[in-house]
Amino acid sequence: MTERQQRILAIDDNAYTLRLVEFTLREAGFRPLTAISGEEALARIESDGLPDLAIVDLHMPGISGFEFAHRVHQYSDLPIIMLTAVNHEATIVEGLEEHAEDYVVKPFSPGELVARTKRVLRRIGEFDYDLQPRTRIDERLLIDFPNRTAIVEGKAEALTPTETKLLYILMRKAGHTVPTDYILRRLWPTEPVFEDRLHVHLHRLRRKIEDKKDKSRPRYIISERGAGYSFRDLSREELATDKDGQDG
Structure with missing residues (x-):
C-alpha cells in the first residue's frame, strides 16, 4: 500500500506568497492546495474535502484568517498555522490560544515553515482516512x-x-x-x-x-x-x- 500524500491548504490573497508556499510544500513532499480567500478555501473544502492542515493568512478581503478558522472549527479540528505579517503580541496570543497550532510571521523562511508544518502534523497525528467531501x-x-x-x-x-x-x-x-x-x-x-x-x-x-x-x-x-x-x-x-x- 502506497503512503498517502498529505494535503496542505494554503490561503493567502498575495499571489507571490501563495506561489512560494505552494512551491515550498510541493518540494517538501506534500500535496499543496491553494485559495486566495477564506471564502474560496471554505468552498474548496466543501468540494474537495478537508486537508490535513491549513496555512492561513490573517488579513484577507472578506473573512479574516481568524474567521476562517472559527468557521472550519465548527465541524472539524483541522490544524492551522497562521502565516501573517502581523507581529503584535495580543494578536499572536489570540491566534495561538483560540485558532491555531502555530504562528509564523512574514517574511518567513521556507525551511522553517516546512519544519513547523511537520512538527504540527507529528503532534496532532495523521488522518488515516482519506478526507474526501464524504x-x-x-x-x-x-x-x-x-x-x-x-x-x-x-x-x-x-x-x-x-x-x-x-x-x-x-x-x-x-x-x-x-x-x-x-x-x-x-x-x-x-x-x-x-x-x-x-x-x-x-x-x-x-x-x-x-x-x-x-x-x-x-x-x-x-x-x-x-x-x-x-x-x-x-x-x-x-x-x-x-x-x-x-x-x-
Whole structure:
C-alpha cells in the first residue's frame, strides 16, 4: 500500500506568497492546495474535502484568517498555522490560544515553515482516512464533515458541531486510544469542562451512528476504561483480515 500524500491548504490573497508556499510544500513532499480567500478555501473544502492542515493568512478581503478558522472549527479540528505579517503580541496570543497550532510571521523562511508544518502534523497525528467531501468509513457509514451529516445505511443523520468535531478528533487517531483530557482540550479549548459533558455528546453521537440492534457492542467508538476512547480503524482491520486469508 502506497503512503498517502498529505494535503496542505494554503490561503493567502498575495499571489507571490501563495506561489512560494505552494512551491515550498510541493518540494517538501506534500500535496499543496491553494485559495486566495477564506471564502474560496471554505468552498474548496466543501468540494474537495478537508486537508490535513491549513496555512492561513490573517488579513484577507472578506473573512479574516481568524474567521476562517472559527468557521472550519465548527465541524472539524483541522490544524492551522497562521502565516501573517502581523507581529503584535495580543494578536499572536489570540491566534495561538483560540485558532491555531502555530504562528509564523512574514517574511518567513521556507525551511522553517516546512519544519513547523511537520512538527504540527507529528503532534496532532495523521488522518488515516482519506478526507474526501464524504469520508467513507465502511459499507454502512459515511461522514460529511462540512455539512455536519452522517449517512448511516443510506439515511442522513444531522450532527451537531460538537458531535462532528468529536468524530474528527477520534478519526484522526483511528486505531489508537485518545485520552479523555486531550479530547476535552480539543473540543473546549477556552473553557473548563468536566468529563460528564463529554459523555453526553458521546452518547448522542453513538445513538446516531452505531448499530441500534446491538447497542452493547459499539462498532465505531470504543470506550477504553480509565484511558479514553478510540475510533476503530476498520480499513486496517480489513487489510489484516485479507492478509490472514491469503496466508492461510
